[in-house]
Amino acid sequence: METIFWILSAITVLGALFAIMLRNLVHCVLSLILFFLGIAGHYFLLRADFLGAVQILIYVGAVAVLMLFAIMLTRHVTGDEGPREVLGGKWWAGMGTAIIIAGLLWAIIRKDQLAQILPAGGAQTSMVEIGKAMVTDWVVPFEAMAVLLTAALIGAVVIALEEVIRRR
Amino acid sequence: MNIPLGDYLMLSAFLFAIGLCGALSRKNAIIVLIGIEIMFNAAILNLIVFWHYKYFAVPTAYMFAIFAISIAAAESAVGLALVIAIYRQYKSVDVDEFTSLKG
Numbered sequence: 410m411e412t413i414f415w416i417l418s419a420i421t422v423l424g425a426l427f428a429i430m431l432r433n434l435v436h437c438v439l440s441l442i443l444f445f446l447g448i449a450g451h452y453f454l455l456r457a458d459f460l461g462a463v464q465i466l467i468y469v470g471a472v473a474v475l476m477l478f479a480i481m482l483t484r485h486v487t488g489d490e491g492p493r494e495v496l497g498g499k500w501w502a503g504m505g506t507a508i509i510i511a512g513l514l515w516a517i518i519r520k521d522q523l524a525q526i527l528p529a530g531g532a533q534t535s536m537v538e539i540g541k542a543m544v545t546d547w548v549v550p551f552e553a554m555a556v557l558l559t560a561a562l563i564g565a566v567v568i569a570l571e572e573v574i575r576r577r
Numbered sequence: 578m579n580i581p582l583g584d585y586l587m588l589s590a591f592l593f594a595i596g597l598c599g600a601l602s603r604k605n606a607i608i609v610l611i612g613i614e615i616m617f618n619a620a621i622l623n624l625i626v627f628w629h630y631k632y633f634a635v636p637t638a639y640m641f642a643i644f645a646i647s648i649a650a651a652e653s654a655v656g657l658a659l660v661i662a663i664y665r666q667y668k669s670v671d672v673d674e675f676t677s678l679k680g
Contacts (some may be wrong), residue, residue: 414580418588425592425615429599434607448618451585455629460642466644472653473615479607479657483664496602497673503601513595515587524583528629534636542636545642550640554647558680561651565658 413454421447434480442473459536592619606660606670610653617649646661 424444431437445468452461497503518524543551593616600612621642628638664670 411580414584418584420593421588422591425595428611428615429595429603429608434605437608437611441614444585444615445618448622451622452625455625457625457629457639457642460625460639460646461671463643463646467650468614468618472650475654475657476607476611479660482661483607483670500602504598506601507594510597511591514590514594518583518586519591524581524586526582526630527579529631529633534634534639538612539636539639542640547640550644554644558647558651561655565654568662569658572651 410454413450417447417450420444428531434484435477438473438476438480441476442469445469445473456533459539460573582626588622589619589623589626590630592616604671604673606672607657608661609672610656610660613656614649614653617645621645621649650666 422443424442424447426441427440428437428444431440445464448462449461449469452458452464589648596612596615596617596619598612600609603609603612607671624638624642624645626633628642660670663675667674
């Protein structure tokens with residue numbers, strides 16, 4: 410189990426690093442897919458099976474493909490940024506912030522007693538319970554989520570089609 | 578499984594820092610969105626880790642994670658639509674060039 414955890418962690422961290430460091434945008438999205446798959450593997454390892462399946466369906470299946478389409482629509486060729494500078498004007502500020510936050514969190518987690526605990530075990534939340542909870546206790550957030558997703562869908566279409574509507 | 582909680586927390590802290598670095602220091606708007614997605618995933622992983630280690634029998638954290646994933650998906654759809662709309666306006670996706678709101 411520990412070996413699987415470390416392999417998955419290496420895949421996840423390398424995927425995330427390459428996703429923000431590579432020059433070619435398409436390669437960035439491909440390593441982002443690797444990162445999403447690593448996270449899904451972590452969910453399976455933590456016995457959150459449904460969430461792992463959701464992660465693969467939504468992130469690998471939908472979000473990554475959406476990003477590839479956005480790259481194809483905004484770049485004329487393969488998404489290569491060419492010789493131009495890839496980092497923004499104040500890139501050192503971003504990297505410094507990230508390093509400081511990583512160091513702070515590392516120090517806090519190392520000091521905390523909570524970090525030593527092991528899984529409690531016991532009965533797992535079953536898929537049946539999750540389904541029942543979704544339509545009883547959580548029915549209002551569930552419906553609100555449906556409204557939000559509809560609004561986001563319509564909003565995304567309207568924003569992306571703005572030019573066509575104005576031309577008519 | 579005998580992995581202490583701290584290892585998982587450390588993993589998601591590093592993933593969050595990587596995402597933050599990408600969102601703050603890259604020029605391309607799509608990479609900024611990728612960095613935000615990485616931060617989202619690190620936070621949701623944290624939620625599920627605490628569910629697994631302490632509240633294994635209660636579905637609350639699970640529900641939170643499912644709703645957070647849905648919100649992240651909606652956010653990335655709207656974000657990419659905005660990137661496409663901005664590209665039509667400026668013919669570029671460099672965040673340094675979007676300066677019309679600058680005071």
